[in-house]
Amino acid sequence: MGLIQRMVEAEGIPTISMGNAPDRMNHIKPPRALLVKFARGCMFGEPGNINRHRRIILDALDALKTMSEPGAVQELPYRWKKPDPEES
Amino acid sequence: MTIDLKKFKPDYEKWVEESLPDYRAGNMKEIVKKYPFIVSKDVPWTPYRGKPSEQTFALVTSGGFYLKDSQPAFDTESIHGDTSYREIPKTVRQEDLGIAHAHYDHSLAEQDINTIFPIHRFIELEKEEVIGRQADTQYSFSYVNDAVTLVTKTVPEVIRRIKAQGVDVLFLVPV
Known part of the structure:
Protein backbone atom coordinates (compact mmCIF):
# COMPACT_ATOMS: atom_id res chain seq x y z
CA MET A 1 0.00 0.00 0.00
CA GLY A 2 2.91 2.31 0.70
CA LEU A 3 4.07 2.05 -2.90
CA ILE A 4 0.57 2.71 -4.20
CA GLN A 5 0.18 5.75 -1.98
CA ARG A 6 3.54 7.16 -2.96
CA MET A 7 2.90 6.65 -6.69
CA VAL A 8 -0.52 8.31 -6.53
CA GLU A 9 0.84 11.27 -4.57
CA ALA A 10 3.66 11.64 -7.10
CA GLU A 11 1.02 11.82 -9.83
CA GLY A 12 -0.50 14.93 -8.28
CA ILE A 13 -3.32 13.50 -6.16
CA PRO A 14 -3.03 14.17 -2.40
CA THR A 15 -3.25 10.99 -0.32
CA ILE A 16 -3.64 10.03 3.31
CA SER A 17 -3.37 6.59 4.85
CA MET A 18 -3.90 4.74 8.10
CA GLY A 19 -1.17 2.88 9.93
CA ASN A 20 -0.62 1.03 13.20
CA ALA A 21 3.11 0.19 13.06
CA PRO A 22 5.48 3.16 13.44
CA ASP A 23 8.51 1.05 12.42
CA ARG A 24 6.91 -0.03 9.22
CA MET A 25 5.65 3.48 8.48
CA ASN A 26 9.17 4.84 8.95
CA HIS A 27 10.27 2.39 6.34
CA ILE A 28 7.45 2.98 3.88
CA LYS A 29 7.38 6.76 4.27
CA PRO A 30 3.77 7.50 3.32
CA PRO A 31 3.24 11.17 2.36
CA ARG A 32 0.56 11.64 5.07
CA ALA A 33 -0.64 9.13 7.63
CA LEU A 34 -2.67 8.72 10.80
CA LEU A 35 -1.32 6.33 13.41
CA VAL A 36 -3.76 4.30 15.49
CA LYS A 37 -3.28 1.84 18.33
CA PHE A 38 -5.59 -0.73 16.84
CA ALA A 39 -4.63 -4.17 15.58
CA ARG A 40 -4.48 -5.25 11.95
CA GLY A 41 -7.90 -5.72 10.44
CA CYS A 42 -9.57 -2.91 12.40
CA MET A 43 -7.85 0.41 11.67
CA PHE A 44 -11.06 2.35 12.32
CA GLY A 45 -11.83 0.68 15.61
CA GLU A 46 -14.55 -1.65 16.77
CA PRO A 47 -17.23 -3.08 14.45
CA GLY A 48 -20.39 -1.01 14.72
CA ASN A 49 -18.67 1.93 16.43
CA ILE A 50 -20.02 4.39 13.90
CA ASN A 51 -18.97 7.48 15.85
CA ARG A 52 -15.39 6.29 16.05
CA HIS A 53 -15.14 5.41 12.36
CA ARG A 54 -16.58 8.79 11.51
CA ARG A 55 -14.33 10.59 13.95
CA ILE A 56 -11.22 9.07 12.39
CA ILE A 57 -12.32 10.14 8.90
CA LEU A 58 -12.92 13.67 10.20
CA ASP A 59 -9.44 13.57 11.76
CA ALA A 60 -8.09 12.66 8.33
CA LEU A 61 -9.91 15.59 6.71
CA ASP A 62 -8.37 17.92 9.31
CA ALA A 63 -4.95 16.37 8.80
CA LEU A 64 -5.17 17.00 5.06
CA LYS A 65 -5.63 20.68 5.79
CA THR A 66 -2.98 20.99 8.49
CA MET A 67 -0.17 18.64 7.47
CA SER A 68 2.44 20.61 5.61
CA GLU A 69 5.53 18.41 5.70
CA PRO A 70 6.03 15.35 3.45
CA GLY A 71 5.97 12.23 5.59
CA ALA A 72 3.75 13.73 8.30
CA VAL A 73 2.35 11.19 10.77
CA GLN A 74 -0.26 12.11 13.36
CA GLU A 75 -0.98 9.78 16.26
CA LEU A 76 -4.63 9.50 17.25
CA PRO A 77 -5.58 9.11 20.93
CA TYR A 78 -8.24 6.41 20.59
CA ARG A 79 -8.02 3.13 22.49
CA TRP A 80 -9.82 -0.13 21.84
CA LYS A 81 -13.22 -0.29 23.52
CA LYS A 82 -12.49 2.85 25.53
CA PRO A 83 -14.36 6.11 25.10
CA ASP A 84 -12.66 8.91 23.20
CA PRO A 85 -10.46 11.03 25.53
CA GLU A 86 -12.77 14.05 25.38
CA GLU A 87 -15.75 11.96 26.39
CA SER A 88 -14.16 10.22 29.36
CA MET B 1 9.18 9.40 -8.24
CA THR B 2 11.89 6.86 -9.01
CA ILE B 3 11.51 3.28 -7.91
CA ASP B 4 14.63 1.23 -8.35
CA LEU B 5 13.20 -1.96 -9.85
CA LYS B 6 16.58 -2.94 -11.32
CA LYS B 7 17.85 -3.47 -7.82
CA PHE B 8 14.60 -4.86 -6.46
CA LYS B 9 14.01 -7.49 -9.14
CA PRO B 10 17.03 -9.76 -8.53
CA ASP B 11 16.70 -9.28 -4.75
CA TYR B 12 13.04 -10.26 -4.99
CA GLU B 13 13.73 -13.33 -7.12
CA LYS B 14 16.32 -14.47 -4.60
CA TRP B 15 13.86 -13.81 -1.77
CA VAL B 16 11.17 -15.91 -3.49
CA GLU B 17 13.55 -18.83 -3.88
CA GLU B 18 14.84 -18.65 -0.32
CA SER B 19 11.50 -17.93 1.32
CA LEU B 20 9.31 -20.55 -0.34
CA PRO B 21 9.81 -23.18 2.39
CA ASP B 22 9.00 -20.63 5.11
CA TYR B 23 6.03 -19.31 3.12
CA ARG B 24 4.62 -22.82 2.68
CA ALA B 25 5.13 -23.47 6.38
CA GLY B 26 3.35 -20.22 7.25
CA ASN B 27 6.39 -18.61 8.91
CA MET B 28 5.30 -15.13 7.93
CA LYS B 29 7.58 -13.34 10.37
CA GLU B 30 10.61 -14.93 8.76
CA ILE B 31 9.65 -14.04 5.23
CA VAL B 32 8.75 -10.46 6.12
CA LYS B 33 12.09 -10.09 7.88
CA LYS B 34 13.93 -11.08 4.70
CA TYR B 35 11.73 -9.24 2.18
CA PRO B 36 13.73 -6.71 0.09
CA PHE B 37 11.50 -3.71 0.83
CA ILE B 38 11.88 -0.84 -1.61
CA VAL B 39 13.21 1.96 0.55
CA SER B 40 13.21 5.51 -0.74
CA LYS B 41 14.66 8.54 0.94
CA ASP B 42 12.38 11.00 -0.77
CA VAL B 43 8.71 11.39 0.08
CA PRO B 44 6.47 12.47 -2.80
CA TRP B 45 4.19 15.37 -1.96
CA THR B 46 1.25 17.08 -3.57
CA PRO B 47 0.01 20.00 -1.47
CA TYR B 48 -3.61 19.66 -0.39
CA ARG B 49 -5.71 22.56 -1.60
CA GLY B 50 -9.41 23.35 -1.48
CA LYS B 51 -12.21 22.14 0.75
Missing part, protein backbone atom coordinates in the same frame (compact mmCIF):
# COMPACT_ATOMS: atom_id res chain seq x y z
CA PRO B 52 -13.37 18.56 1.39
CA SER B 53 -16.96 19.74 0.90
CA GLU B 54 -16.15 20.51 -2.74
CA GLN B 55 -14.03 17.45 -3.49
CA THR B 56 -14.29 13.85 -4.60
CA PHE B 57 -12.84 11.13 -2.36
CA ALA B 58 -12.06 7.48 -3.05
CA LEU B 59 -10.95 4.61 -0.83
CA VAL B 60 -8.27 1.99 -1.40
CA THR B 61 -8.15 -1.08 0.82
CA SER B 62 -5.72 -3.96 0.94
CA GLY B 63 -8.27 -6.06 2.80
CA GLY B 64 -8.80 -8.54 -0.05
CA PHE B 65 -12.45 -7.55 -0.69
CA TYR B 66 -14.20 -8.74 -3.82
CA LEU B 67 -17.81 -8.92 -4.96
CA LYS B 68 -18.81 -12.50 -4.21
CA ASP B 69 -21.36 -12.78 -7.02
CA SER B 70 -19.49 -11.16 -9.89
CA GLN B 71 -15.74 -11.04 -9.25
CA PRO B 72 -13.12 -13.75 -8.78
CA ALA B 73 -11.48 -14.07 -5.38
CA PHE B 74 -7.83 -13.07 -5.03
CA ASP B 75 -5.09 -15.68 -5.24
CA THR B 76 -4.24 -16.50 -1.64
CA GLU B 77 -1.82 -19.33 -2.42
CA SER B 78 1.05 -17.78 -4.37
CA ILE B 79 4.11 -16.38 -2.62
CA HIS B 80 3.89 -13.48 -5.09
CA GLY B 81 0.50 -12.60 -3.68
CA ASP B 82 -2.02 -11.20 -6.15
CA THR B 83 -1.21 -7.98 -8.00
CA SER B 84 -4.72 -7.49 -9.37
CA TYR B 85 -7.41 -5.28 -7.87
CA ARG B 86 -11.18 -5.28 -7.69
CA GLU B 87 -13.41 -2.29 -8.29
CA ILE B 88 -15.90 -1.95 -5.46
CA PRO B 89 -18.96 0.23 -6.13
CA LYS B 90 -19.94 2.81 -3.53
CA THR B 91 -23.34 1.12 -3.30
CA VAL B 92 -21.75 -2.05 -1.89
CA ARG B 93 -23.45 -3.81 1.00
CA GLN B 94 -21.74 -5.85 3.69
CA GLU B 95 -23.27 -9.05 2.33
CA ASP B 96 -21.95 -8.42 -1.20
CA LEU B 97 -18.33 -8.77 -0.15
CA GLY B 98 -16.07 -11.76 0.16
CA ILE B 99 -12.60 -11.53 1.69
CA ALA B 100 -9.63 -13.30 0.11
CA HIS B 101 -6.50 -12.51 2.09
CA ALA B 102 -4.69 -15.19 4.04
CA HIS B 103 -2.62 -12.97 6.32
CA TYR B 104 -4.89 -11.07 8.66
CA ASP B 105 -7.83 -11.85 10.92
CA HIS B 106 -11.04 -11.15 8.96
CA SER B 107 -13.44 -11.68 11.83
CA LEU B 108 -14.05 -7.99 12.61
CA ALA B 109 -14.39 -6.95 8.96
CA GLU B 110 -16.87 -9.79 8.49
CA GLN B 111 -19.01 -8.17 11.18
CA ASP B 112 -18.58 -4.66 9.80
CA ILE B 113 -16.59 -3.77 6.69
CA ASN B 114 -16.35 -0.19 7.91
CA THR B 115 -13.78 -1.22 10.48
CA ILE B 116 -11.24 -1.38 7.63
CA PHE B 117 -13.17 0.06 4.68
CA PRO B 118 -15.42 2.85 5.96
CA ILE B 119 -17.42 3.29 2.76
CA HIS B 120 -20.72 3.69 4.60
CA ARG B 121 -19.28 6.47 6.76
CA PHE B 122 -18.02 8.26 3.66
CA ILE B 123 -21.48 8.06 2.10
CA GLU B 124 -22.98 9.52 5.28
CA LEU B 125 -20.46 12.38 5.10
CA GLU B 126 -21.37 12.90 1.45
CA LYS B 127 -25.07 13.17 2.39
CA GLU B 128 -24.19 15.68 5.10
CA GLU B 129 -22.09 17.62 2.57
CA VAL B 130 -18.98 17.29 4.72
CA ILE B 131 -17.33 15.91 1.59
CA GLY B 132 -18.38 16.85 -1.91
CA ARG B 133 -18.72 13.35 -3.34
CA GLN B 134 -17.61 9.80 -2.79
CA ALA B 135 -16.35 8.35 -6.08
CA ASP B 136 -18.57 5.70 -7.65
CA THR B 137 -15.71 3.19 -7.53
CA GLN B 138 -13.32 2.21 -4.73
CA TYR B 139 -10.33 -0.11 -5.13
CA SER B 140 -9.54 -3.30 -3.29
CA PHE B 141 -6.19 -5.08 -3.24
CA SER B 142 -5.06 -8.15 -1.32
CA TYR B 143 -1.72 -9.51 -0.18
CA VAL B 144 1.02 -8.56 -2.67
CA ASN B 145 4.74 -9.28 -2.74
CA ASP B 146 5.42 -8.87 -6.47
CA ALA B 147 6.16 -5.16 -6.47
CA VAL B 148 7.45 -5.28 -10.06
CA THR B 149 4.03 -6.06 -11.56
CA LEU B 150 2.36 -3.76 -9.06
CA VAL B 151 4.55 -0.77 -9.97
CA THR B 152 4.77 -1.33 -13.72
CA LYS B 153 1.24 -2.49 -14.48
CA THR B 154 -1.39 -2.37 -11.77
CA VAL B 155 -0.82 0.97 -10.08
CA PRO B 156 -0.48 2.97 -13.33
CA GLU B 157 -3.83 1.47 -14.38
CA VAL B 158 -5.49 2.43 -11.09
CA ILE B 159 -4.05 5.94 -11.35
CA ARG B 160 -5.55 6.32 -14.84
CA ARG B 161 -8.92 5.20 -13.48
CA ILE B 162 -8.99 7.46 -10.45
CA LYS B 163 -7.95 10.41 -12.60
CA ALA B 164 -10.74 9.60 -15.06
CA GLN B 165 -13.18 9.59 -12.11
CA GLY B 166 -12.01 13.04 -11.04
CA VAL B 167 -10.79 11.87 -7.64
CA ASP B 168 -9.29 14.77 -5.65
CA VAL B 169 -8.13 12.84 -2.56
CA LEU B 170 -7.27 9.17 -2.14
CA PHE B 171 -7.65 7.57 1.28
CA LEU B 172 -5.67 4.34 1.65
CA VAL B 173 -6.28 1.79 4.38
CA PRO B 174 -3.84 -1.09 4.67
CA VAL B 175 -4.63 -4.10 6.84
Whole structure:
Protein backbone atom coordinates (compact mmCIF):
# COMPACT_ATOMS: atom_id res chain seq x y z
CA MET A 1 0.00 0.00 0.00
CA GLY A 2 2.91 2.31 0.70
CA LEU A 3 4.07 2.05 -2.90
CA ILE A 4 0.57 2.71 -4.20
CA GLN A 5 0.18 5.75 -1.98
CA ARG A 6 3.54 7.16 -2.96
CA MET A 7 2.90 6.65 -6.69
CA VAL A 8 -0.52 8.31 -6.53
CA GLU A 9 0.84 11.27 -4.57
CA ALA A 10 3.66 11.64 -7.10
CA GLU A 11 1.02 11.82 -9.83
CA GLY A 12 -0.50 14.93 -8.28
CA ILE A 13 -3.32 13.50 -6.16
CA PRO A 14 -3.03 14.17 -2.40
CA THR A 15 -3.25 10.99 -0.32
CA ILE A 16 -3.64 10.03 3.31
CA SER A 17 -3.37 6.59 4.85
CA MET A 18 -3.90 4.74 8.10
CA GLY A 19 -1.17 2.88 9.93
CA ASN A 20 -0.62 1.03 13.20
CA ALA A 21 3.11 0.19 13.06
CA PRO A 22 5.48 3.16 13.44
CA ASP A 23 8.51 1.05 12.42
CA ARG A 24 6.91 -0.03 9.22
CA MET A 25 5.65 3.48 8.48
CA ASN A 26 9.17 4.84 8.95
CA HIS A 27 10.27 2.39 6.34
CA ILE A 28 7.45 2.98 3.88
CA LYS A 29 7.38 6.76 4.27
CA PRO A 30 3.77 7.50 3.32
CA PRO A 31 3.24 11.17 2.36
CA ARG A 32 0.56 11.64 5.07
CA ALA A 33 -0.64 9.13 7.63
CA LEU A 34 -2.67 8.72 10.80
CA LEU A 35 -1.32 6.33 13.41
CA VAL A 36 -3.76 4.30 15.49
CA LYS A 37 -3.28 1.84 18.33
CA PHE A 38 -5.59 -0.73 16.84
CA ALA A 39 -4.63 -4.17 15.58
CA ARG A 40 -4.48 -5.25 11.95
CA GLY A 41 -7.90 -5.72 10.44
CA CYS A 42 -9.57 -2.91 12.40
CA MET A 43 -7.85 0.41 11.67
CA PHE A 44 -11.06 2.35 12.32
CA GLY A 45 -11.83 0.68 15.61
CA GLU A 46 -14.55 -1.65 16.77
CA PRO A 47 -17.23 -3.08 14.45
CA GLY A 48 -20.39 -1.01 14.72
CA ASN A 49 -18.67 1.93 16.43
CA ILE A 50 -20.02 4.39 13.90
CA ASN A 51 -18.97 7.48 15.85
CA ARG A 52 -15.39 6.29 16.05
CA HIS A 53 -15.14 5.41 12.36
CA ARG A 54 -16.58 8.79 11.51
CA ARG A 55 -14.33 10.59 13.95
CA ILE A 56 -11.22 9.07 12.39
CA ILE A 57 -12.32 10.14 8.90
CA LEU A 58 -12.92 13.67 10.20
CA ASP A 59 -9.44 13.57 11.76
CA ALA A 60 -8.09 12.66 8.33
CA LEU A 61 -9.91 15.59 6.71
CA ASP A 62 -8.37 17.92 9.31
CA ALA A 63 -4.95 16.37 8.80
CA LEU A 64 -5.17 17.00 5.06
CA LYS A 65 -5.63 20.68 5.79
CA THR A 66 -2.98 20.99 8.49
CA MET A 67 -0.17 18.64 7.47
CA SER A 68 2.44 20.61 5.61
CA GLU A 69 5.53 18.41 5.70
CA PRO A 70 6.03 15.35 3.45
CA GLY A 71 5.97 12.23 5.59
CA ALA A 72 3.75 13.73 8.30
CA VAL A 73 2.35 11.19 10.77
CA GLN A 74 -0.26 12.11 13.36
CA GLU A 75 -0.98 9.78 16.26
CA LEU A 76 -4.63 9.50 17.25
CA PRO A 77 -5.58 9.11 20.93
CA TYR A 78 -8.24 6.41 20.59
CA ARG A 79 -8.02 3.13 22.49
CA TRP A 80 -9.82 -0.13 21.84
CA LYS A 81 -13.22 -0.29 23.52
CA LYS A 82 -12.49 2.85 25.53
CA PRO A 83 -14.36 6.11 25.10
CA ASP A 84 -12.66 8.91 23.20
CA PRO A 85 -10.46 11.03 25.53
CA GLU A 86 -12.77 14.05 25.38
CA GLU A 87 -15.75 11.96 26.39
CA SER A 88 -14.16 10.22 29.36
CA MET B 1 9.18 9.40 -8.24
CA THR B 2 11.89 6.86 -9.01
CA ILE B 3 11.51 3.28 -7.91
CA ASP B 4 14.63 1.23 -8.35
CA LEU B 5 13.20 -1.96 -9.85
CA LYS B 6 16.58 -2.94 -11.32
CA LYS B 7 17.85 -3.47 -7.82
CA PHE B 8 14.60 -4.86 -6.46
CA LYS B 9 14.01 -7.49 -9.14
CA PRO B 10 17.03 -9.76 -8.53
CA ASP B 11 16.70 -9.28 -4.75
CA TYR B 12 13.04 -10.26 -4.99
CA GLU B 13 13.73 -13.33 -7.12
CA LYS B 14 16.32 -14.47 -4.60
CA TRP B 15 13.86 -13.81 -1.77
CA VAL B 16 11.17 -15.91 -3.49
CA GLU B 17 13.55 -18.83 -3.88
CA GLU B 18 14.84 -18.65 -0.32
CA SER B 19 11.50 -17.93 1.32
CA LEU B 20 9.31 -20.55 -0.34
CA PRO B 21 9.81 -23.18 2.39
CA ASP B 22 9.00 -20.63 5.11
CA TYR B 23 6.03 -19.31 3.12
CA ARG B 24 4.62 -22.82 2.68
CA ALA B 25 5.13 -23.47 6.38
CA GLY B 26 3.35 -20.22 7.25
CA ASN B 27 6.39 -18.61 8.91
CA MET B 28 5.30 -15.13 7.93
CA LYS B 29 7.58 -13.34 10.37
CA GLU B 30 10.61 -14.93 8.76
CA ILE B 31 9.65 -14.04 5.23
CA VAL B 32 8.75 -10.46 6.12
CA LYS B 33 12.09 -10.09 7.88
CA LYS B 34 13.93 -11.08 4.70
CA TYR B 35 11.73 -9.24 2.18
CA PRO B 36 13.73 -6.71 0.09
CA PHE B 37 11.50 -3.71 0.83
CA ILE B 38 11.88 -0.84 -1.61
CA VAL B 39 13.21 1.96 0.55
CA SER B 40 13.21 5.51 -0.74
CA LYS B 41 14.66 8.54 0.94
CA ASP B 42 12.38 11.00 -0.77
CA VAL B 43 8.71 11.39 0.08
CA PRO B 44 6.47 12.47 -2.80
CA TRP B 45 4.19 15.37 -1.96
CA THR B 46 1.25 17.08 -3.57
CA PRO B 47 0.01 20.00 -1.47
CA TYR B 48 -3.61 19.66 -0.39
CA ARG B 49 -5.71 22.56 -1.60
CA GLY B 50 -9.41 23.35 -1.48
CA LYS B 51 -12.21 22.14 0.75
CA PRO B 52 -13.37 18.56 1.39
CA SER B 53 -16.96 19.74 0.90
CA GLU B 54 -16.15 20.51 -2.74
CA GLN B 55 -14.03 17.45 -3.49
CA THR B 56 -14.29 13.85 -4.60
CA PHE B 57 -12.84 11.13 -2.36
CA ALA B 58 -12.06 7.48 -3.05
CA LEU B 59 -10.95 4.61 -0.83
CA VAL B 60 -8.27 1.99 -1.40
CA THR B 61 -8.15 -1.08 0.82
CA SER B 62 -5.72 -3.96 0.94
CA GLY B 63 -8.27 -6.06 2.80
CA GLY B 64 -8.80 -8.54 -0.05
CA PHE B 65 -12.45 -7.55 -0.69
CA TYR B 66 -14.20 -8.74 -3.82
CA LEU B 67 -17.81 -8.92 -4.96
CA LYS B 68 -18.81 -12.50 -4.21
CA ASP B 69 -21.36 -12.78 -7.02
CA SER B 70 -19.49 -11.16 -9.89
CA GLN B 71 -15.74 -11.04 -9.25
CA PRO B 72 -13.12 -13.75 -8.78
CA ALA B 73 -11.48 -14.07 -5.38
CA PHE B 74 -7.83 -13.07 -5.03
CA ASP B 75 -5.09 -15.68 -5.24
CA THR B 76 -4.24 -16.50 -1.64
CA GLU B 77 -1.82 -19.33 -2.42
CA SER B 78 1.05 -17.78 -4.37
CA ILE B 79 4.11 -16.38 -2.62
CA HIS B 80 3.89 -13.48 -5.09
CA GLY B 81 0.50 -12.60 -3.68
CA ASP B 82 -2.02 -11.20 -6.15
CA THR B 83 -1.21 -7.98 -8.00
CA SER B 84 -4.72 -7.49 -9.37
CA TYR B 85 -7.41 -5.28 -7.87
CA ARG B 86 -11.18 -5.28 -7.69
CA GLU B 87 -13.41 -2.29 -8.29
CA ILE B 88 -15.90 -1.95 -5.46
CA PRO B 89 -18.96 0.23 -6.13
CA LYS B 90 -19.94 2.81 -3.53
CA THR B 91 -23.34 1.12 -3.30
CA VAL B 92 -21.75 -2.05 -1.89
CA ARG B 93 -23.45 -3.81 1.00
CA GLN B 94 -21.74 -5.85 3.69
CA GLU B 95 -23.27 -9.05 2.33
CA ASP B 96 -21.95 -8.42 -1.20
CA LEU B 97 -18.33 -8.77 -0.15
CA GLY B 98 -16.07 -11.76 0.16
CA ILE B 99 -12.60 -11.53 1.69
CA ALA B 100 -9.63 -13.30 0.11
CA HIS B 101 -6.50 -12.51 2.09
CA ALA B 102 -4.69 -15.19 4.04
CA HIS B 103 -2.62 -12.97 6.32
CA TYR B 104 -4.89 -11.07 8.66
CA ASP B 105 -7.83 -11.85 10.92
CA HIS B 106 -11.04 -11.15 8.96
CA SER B 107 -13.44 -11.68 11.83
CA LEU B 108 -14.05 -7.99 12.61
CA ALA B 109 -14.39 -6.95 8.96
CA GLU B 110 -16.87 -9.79 8.49
CA GLN B 111 -19.01 -8.17 11.18
CA ASP B 112 -18.58 -4.66 9.80
CA ILE B 113 -16.59 -3.77 6.69
CA ASN B 114 -16.35 -0.19 7.91
CA THR B 115 -13.78 -1.22 10.48
CA ILE B 116 -11.24 -1.38 7.63
CA PHE B 117 -13.17 0.06 4.68
CA PRO B 118 -15.42 2.85 5.96
CA ILE B 119 -17.42 3.29 2.76
CA HIS B 120 -20.72 3.69 4.60
CA ARG B 121 -19.28 6.47 6.76
CA PHE B 122 -18.02 8.26 3.66
CA ILE B 123 -21.48 8.06 2.10
CA GLU B 124 -22.98 9.52 5.28
CA LEU B 125 -20.46 12.38 5.10
CA GLU B 126 -21.37 12.90 1.45
CA LYS B 127 -25.07 13.17 2.39
CA GLU B 128 -24.19 15.68 5.10
CA GLU B 129 -22.09 17.62 2.57
CA VAL B 130 -18.98 17.29 4.72
CA ILE B 131 -17.33 15.91 1.59
CA GLY B 132 -18.38 16.85 -1.91
CA ARG B 133 -18.72 13.35 -3.34
CA GLN B 134 -17.61 9.80 -2.79
CA ALA B 135 -16.35 8.35 -6.08
CA ASP B 136 -18.57 5.70 -7.65
CA THR B 137 -15.71 3.19 -7.53
CA GLN B 138 -13.32 2.21 -4.73
CA TYR B 139 -10.33 -0.11 -5.13
CA SER B 140 -9.54 -3.30 -3.29
CA PHE B 141 -6.19 -5.08 -3.24
CA SER B 142 -5.06 -8.15 -1.32
CA TYR B 143 -1.72 -9.51 -0.18
CA VAL B 144 1.02 -8.56 -2.67
CA ASN B 145 4.74 -9.28 -2.74
CA ASP B 146 5.42 -8.87 -6.47
CA ALA B 147 6.16 -5.16 -6.47
CA VAL B 148 7.45 -5.28 -10.06
CA THR B 149 4.03 -6.06 -11.56
CA LEU B 150 2.36 -3.76 -9.06
CA VAL B 151 4.55 -0.77 -9.97
CA THR B 152 4.77 -1.33 -13.72
CA LYS B 153 1.24 -2.49 -14.48
CA THR B 154 -1.39 -2.37 -11.77
CA VAL B 155 -0.82 0.97 -10.08
CA PRO B 156 -0.48 2.97 -13.33
CA GLU B 157 -3.83 1.47 -14.38
CA VAL B 158 -5.49 2.43 -11.09
CA ILE B 159 -4.05 5.94 -11.35
CA ARG B 160 -5.55 6.32 -14.84
CA ARG B 161 -8.92 5.20 -13.48
CA ILE B 162 -8.99 7.46 -10.45
CA LYS B 163 -7.95 10.41 -12.60
CA ALA B 164 -10.74 9.60 -15.06
CA GLN B 165 -13.18 9.59 -12.11
CA GLY B 166 -12.01 13.04 -11.04
CA VAL B 167 -10.79 11.87 -7.64
CA ASP B 168 -9.29 14.77 -5.65
CA VAL B 169 -8.13 12.84 -2.56
CA LEU B 170 -7.27 9.17 -2.14
CA PHE B 171 -7.65 7.57 1.28
CA LEU B 172 -5.67 4.34 1.65
CA VAL B 173 -6.28 1.79 4.38
CA PRO B 174 -3.84 -1.09 4.67
CA VAL B 175 -4.63 -4.10 6.84
